[in-house]
Amino acid sequence: MYDCIEAIKQKRLKKINGETFLVSEKHILKARNGDEYVGLKLKDRSGIIDAKIWNNLLHLKDKFEAGDFVKITGESNYYNDNWQVIIKDLERVEEEDVDKKAFLPSTQKDISKLQSELLGLIDSVKHPGLKKLLEEIFTDEEFFERFSHAPAAKTMHHAYVGGLIEHTVSVGKLASQVALAYKDIDRDLLVSCALLHDIGKVYELDPMTFNYTTEGRLIGHIVIGYTIVHDKIKALGLLNREKEMLLLHCILAHHGEYEYGSPKKPKTKEAVLMNMIDMLDSRMQPVVDAKVDESSGWSDLIKIIGKAIYAPKKSKELL
Incomplete structure (x- = not known):
């Protein structure tokens, strides 16, 4: 199953016979000629690929929804600089019959170690009110479990199981270090915001789908x-009112600008630093993890920075 999407992206696979995928998105659309079709995105842990259902709509379009697992029969083609699957038939697969983890990309880091690192950052906070606040939020077992396995984004950065805690720990560690580099920075406040900024x-x-929930959209x-x-x-x-x-x-200003969805612009030293640290980590993760062509040394386009990067394979000749 994992080879399927990778092979499609490498332009080798033409037919799909009975492979199972997670439907991450489903939309009923209309073509230019007015004909209805179904547009969807198929997902496993190796990636996402566009798919369409043109024929047999009455039979197929109501058999599944976004978030369902489906067994596909179809073939791939190349259209508008992208590979897509044209689905000829599909069957919905019950959740209990699949290993959900096999369909979701996941952090390469040890989640239990990330949990320990996060709790260590909480323990490093000296301010009693901030420390108690962090403990009350993150020692809620149900919340901490969800937090530890949640993605940090739909597609742009840390978009995988465990991405949220990976991003949060990275931002927390950066905050702890950067706070020492500038005068009059409230280190406990900055670290507390780093750990709390993305809990929503x-x-x-x-x-499962990494799509926005209704609460997320509204x-x-x-x-x-x-x-x-x-x-x-x-x-x-x-906390007192000032703190x-x-x-x-x-928290409100960590996206920095209104056009990035920030309700407020940063107006304190800690808020300015928080925005910069969050931006640093969210942009560097896709850059560091970018797949680079070994022959050319160039990556594909990295969406979050809007460019490819040059990262030739290290060798003795380059040293």
Whole structure:
């Protein structure tokens, strides 16, 4: 199954006979001539590929929904600079008959180690109110389990199982180090915001399809996270008003600009640093993990930075 999508992308596979995929998206669309068709995205842990159903719509279009597993018969073709699958027939597969993990990309890091690192960052916070706040949020077993296996994004960065905790730990460690490089930075405030800034993504993204939930579409992870933290502060009475405002502002401003979905622009030293650190990690992960052609040394286009990178294979000749 894993070879299927990889082979399609390498332009070798033409037919698909009985392979099983996760449907990450499904849309009923109309062609230029007015004919209805189904556009969808098929997924396994090796990647995502576009697919279409042109024929036999009455029989096929209501047999599955986004989030379902389907067994496909069809063939691939090359259209608009992309490979796609033209589906001739499909059958829905019951969830209990598949290994869900086999269909989802996952962090290459040890999630249990990431959990330990996150808890270690919490333990490093000296401010009693901030530390208690972090403990109350992350020691909730159900939440911590969901947080530890959630993706950090749909496609752009850390878009895989465990991506959210990987991104959060990376940002937290950067925050802890960068805070020492500049004067008058509240290290505990910066690290606390780093650990809390994306917690709303637990509810913004569906853990199977990585699509946006209704809550994610209508409210978004920044406001969801702000609400979680605000309500917890009020319930526990942990912070004075000044510290509360500084932390909440840091969360609200971490995307930096209004056009990036930020409710506020950064207006404190910690908020400015938080935005920069978050941007650094979210852009470097796709760059570091980019697949590079061994013969040319060039990667494919990296969407989040809008360009390819040159990274020739290391050899003695290059040293």
